[in-house]
Amino acid sequence: MKSVVRVLQIAFTYIGTIVGAGFATGQEILQFFTQYGRWATITILVSTILFIWLGTKTMLLANTIKATSYESLNKHLFGEQAGKWISLFMLVVLIGVNSTMLAGAGSVFMEHLNFHYQTGLIITLVGSYFLLNRGIESILQMNSIVVPMMLALSVLIISNTIHMPNADRFIHLTTDSSLTATWAAPFMYTAFNLSMAQAVLVPIGSHTESRRVIRLGGIIGGIGIGFMLMAAHFAMSPLMPGIMQFEIPMGNIASMLGIVIQIVYVILIYLEIFTTFVADIYGVTLQLQPRISLSPKLIRIALLFICFFLSQFGFSSLLSILYPLFGLISMVWIVMLVRVNNSSVKTIK
Template sequence: MNQKQIQQAFQIGFTYIGTVVGAGFASGQEILKFFSVYGDWAYFGIPVSTILFAWVGTKMLLMGARLNASSYRQLTAYLFGDRLAAMIDLFMMVMLFGVTVAMLAGVGALFHENLKIPFQLGVLLTMGLTYFTIRRGMSGILTANSIIVPIMISLICFIFVKSVSHTPVPAASPPIEHSSWTWFASSVAYAAFNLGLAVSVLVPLGNEIQDRKCLVAGGCIGAIGLGGMLLGAHFALSLRLPDILVYEVPMAHITSTYGIVVQVLFIVVLWGEIFSTLIANVYGLGSQLAPPRYPVNGSLVTVLILTAAFFVSQVGFSNIVTYLYPVFGYLSFLLLILLIWPRNPPLE
């Protein structure tokens, strides 16, 4: 691979990471729920998720290139057939819009609670930056994630190193009951759910790049980065179990012990992770709603999505998202199985 291909591979990998990693990861809640509560089994579960991220994420990229897919519509039509794909596309659009609303509400709360900036102003500022990022199309998303993701990785590495050098007295394993293989099911569920969200960006990204070597390398870089971040964050959280379970944002509690500079950096990273998920969702939703031959980054489509999400975010959307997430998880499992299932001849 030449220098340009290597650069593209890292851009793909960083975009993959930025699409998967959101507020749930940054807060630490996802890591606790899917991995840390299983104690040392998490060190087996995280590699399972990492392998799935590498395997299925790369397949999504390659299938996007092979299908010349401008959105995930072509992929769902190939996997499910036109009739069933239409229903799945509609549900995925609702889900993407729901997560978009949740991200806007989250960023408003972040600005208000930590920077004393009015909720609406924080949301409007993020909406404006989202609009100008998406106006640049896929290149804008690649550039944004090339900036945000290295900062995320750096903070996780810092927290890991600080946890190793200032190891508190380890507490007993959390008092939960589970069967011997629930850690495995949880690891698969985590990968499936996040891959279901990532498909809206990975498929058109594969079409955008078209270079097989770059796509395979980028998929692997993204998966390895996600696996490394999961391991580092889990290690830091596991040292503080079970006490850390009472905190709504456990990672914020950990960073609060490292001084004001790290706290401020954590706020920046949390906003960055919300923003990276937001631009991925709005881009994926726009790619579905844009009329044929109309650019995905068309200003009207983006403005309509963001405006609708802004108004819904004012009344709160957390309950709807709470009910939709489990259903979306089941759909993601189906998508995962169909992507892994061997075909003759294989598309990619």
């Protein structure tokens, strides 16, 4: 029973780390999948396979080398000097992504809860600071509650979409995008998200004794990510292209299920953004501690302030610029992960 609980904790934390601001709101899925029409169904399947394979491999590799941080993993993949520079780049990327997530939290408060944008930012920053002081276990516990609820609501949204007159539009949806852009999207999307998720996946892998538990958690987590990707794409396809005008498209879809479901879904979107934001800040803090002679609390406060400043540029504008660019650069990290000797991640009985 203890192993089952740990498997589910790993799976839910993996899902919760990937399901950040862009994913939970639907913006990421629009940018990387739905806008490519009927091809999106196949590219989501490709992305799911990559999440299962490479997410699990990341945790197993971290377990093998007993990585203390994602810099340890990068040094193993790229070498001592190159690994340091890659980790520094990832640090900058994580700060940019966290700023995007914080902006997403502000958008949730503004669009669906009728609060001021800045109010959403401040509430998120204050809550993050207090949760960070409780450590990574509190993040695992939150994901164990929030992620199952998100999966249940995904099932509800699918069941509602099935009854729509054009529910099969995801099969026939056309696109003006090139095949090159269409097929590059799942690889860029997976590369970006996994390279960012290593801040959480590495400590999970290195602190979990059983490699079988890691493997099962990674497989279940990857399948869960794919299921939620497909559910959102299926729900948004009948509403294309009008759905692209919304900052929080999935929140708009939830509104079709009634006011209660809408409020619950919007709250869950916010909590997914919040838990991913906190987890990433936690990972960046661990990375900065050996480099900066400041207490962890001061480092967290500085990071939260930087994210607050960058979040003033808005959500969808940041998402459309930062995510594709970071996804492209993260492809290098994925290539190195794929190339690493498989004997490094063999099962130890």
